[in-house]
Amino acid sequence: MNGWTGRPAPGGPGAGERGTGGPxxxxxxxxxxxxxxxxxSEVFLIDMTSARGRxxxxxxxxxxxxxxxxxxxxxxxxRCPSCSGVLLRVRRDGGQAVLDLRGFSYLTIDLG
Amino acid sequence: xxxxxxGFQGRRNRDDPGLPPGQHRxxxxxxxxxxxxxxxxxxxxxxxxxxxxGTSRHWDWAAxxxxxxxxxxxxxxxxxxxxxxxxxxxxxxxxxxFDQIETTARxxxxxxxxxxxxxxxxxxxxxxxxxxxxxxxxxxxxxEHGGPARLLVxxxxxxxxxxxxxxxxxxxxxxxxxxETNGYxxxxxxxxxxxxx
Ligand SMILES: [Zn+2]
Numbered sequence: 001m002n003g004w005t006g007r008p009a010p011g012g013p014g015a016g017e018r019g020t021g022g023p024x025x026x027x028x029x030x031x032x033x034x035x036x037x038x039x040x041s042e043v044f045l046i047d048m049t050s051a052r053g054r055x056x057x058x059x060x061x062x063x064x065x066x067x068x069x070x071x072x073x074x075x076x077x078x079r080c081p082s083c084s085g086v087l088l089r090v091r092r093d094g095g096q097a098v099l100d101l102r103g104f105s106y107l108t109i110d111l112g
Numbered sequence: 113x114x115x116x117x118x119g120f121q122g123r124r125n126r127d128d129p130g131l132p133p134g135q136h137r138x139x140x141x142x143x144x145x146x147x148x149x150x151x152x153x154x155x156x157x158x159x160x161x162x163x164x165x166g167t168s169r170h171w172d173w174a175a176x177x178x179x180x181x182x183x184x185x186x187x188x189x190x191x192x193x194x195x196x197x198x199x200x201x202x203x204x205x206x207x208x209x210f211d212q213i214e215t216t217a218r219x220x221x222x223x224x225x226x227x228x229x230x231x232x233x234x235x236x237x238x239x240x241x242x243x244x245x246x247x248x249x250x251x252x253x254x255x256e257h258g259g260p261a262r263l264l265v266x267x268x269x270x271x272x273x274x275x276x277x278x279x280x281x282x283x284x285x286x287x288x289x290x291x292e293t294n295g296y297x298x299x300x301x302x303x304x305x306x307x308x309x
Contacts, residue, residue: 074191098295
């Protein structure tokens with residue numbers, strides 16, 4: 001098995017795909033993770049954008065607000081600023097929010 | 113800001129027989145992207161089919177263009193609810209590529225440059241239903257729409273028509289891809305509104 005058939009973790013490109021990404025996201029159509037404040041406030045009682053998470057693909061730790069959010073897609077996709085691996089996906093399905101956090105090893109949340 | 117972006121321009125027409133349920137017409141061609149756009153030079157591009165036994169065949173750009181080319185006119189339907197009718201593409205039928213493949217697999221996992229994946233049953237790829245396309249409206253497929261080449265499976269929701277396609281992994285069991293692991297439907301027939309699994 002070569003390259004792509006060594007399947008990446010579900011939902012995310014491996015760090016090895018980085019080289020195909022062009023000039024480091026310049027000109028790409030993403031927002032910063034602060035834009036998740038509204039959607040996540042429908043689910044969590046505290047502001048999650050300051051939560052820091054460890055990327056399960058590359059190990060980098062960043063705040064949700066610092067990650068890259070792609071919104072022109074069937075669900076919002078938050079990607080790691082270091083390796084562009086998927087951190088989080090969230091979509092609305094009728095009266096439900098479907099939240100996929102598997103791209104994080106863990107999240108650290110200040111309880112104030 | 114809602115979770116689903118609904119900024120796409122479209123004209124609703126519930127009586128339009130070309131439109132599956134819940135869809136509206138888009139006159140433009142919205143660009144959906146769940147990640148960075150890979151920029152793949154044609155000189156570096158290859159397409160590979162790996163069978164369930166591990167044997168594989170691959171085509172570089174020249175070999176791919178040397179295969180019989182077909183012109184396709186098809187309606188496309190995005191799960192975010194826009195449809196674009198009568199789109200024009202040029203490319204190679206999956207039937208042509210599978211002429212050189214021996215397999216008893218029932219499923220494929222489609223792989224793209226950049227790491228995107230989607231699962232499609234072989235029955236939906238063969239029999240004149242799917243192509244690897246490299247032109248849209250007579251021009252080279254731009255990278256934001258999946259160039260150098262993308263899969264085109266117009267009878268399924270458009271997330272199955274993987275942009276920047278690089279290969280097919282043939283499998284006995286169905287392996288869910290990028291959106292399918294997020295709760296989207298394994299099959300994705302727009303006429304049956306197979307949006308969510
Ligand atoms: Zn990472």
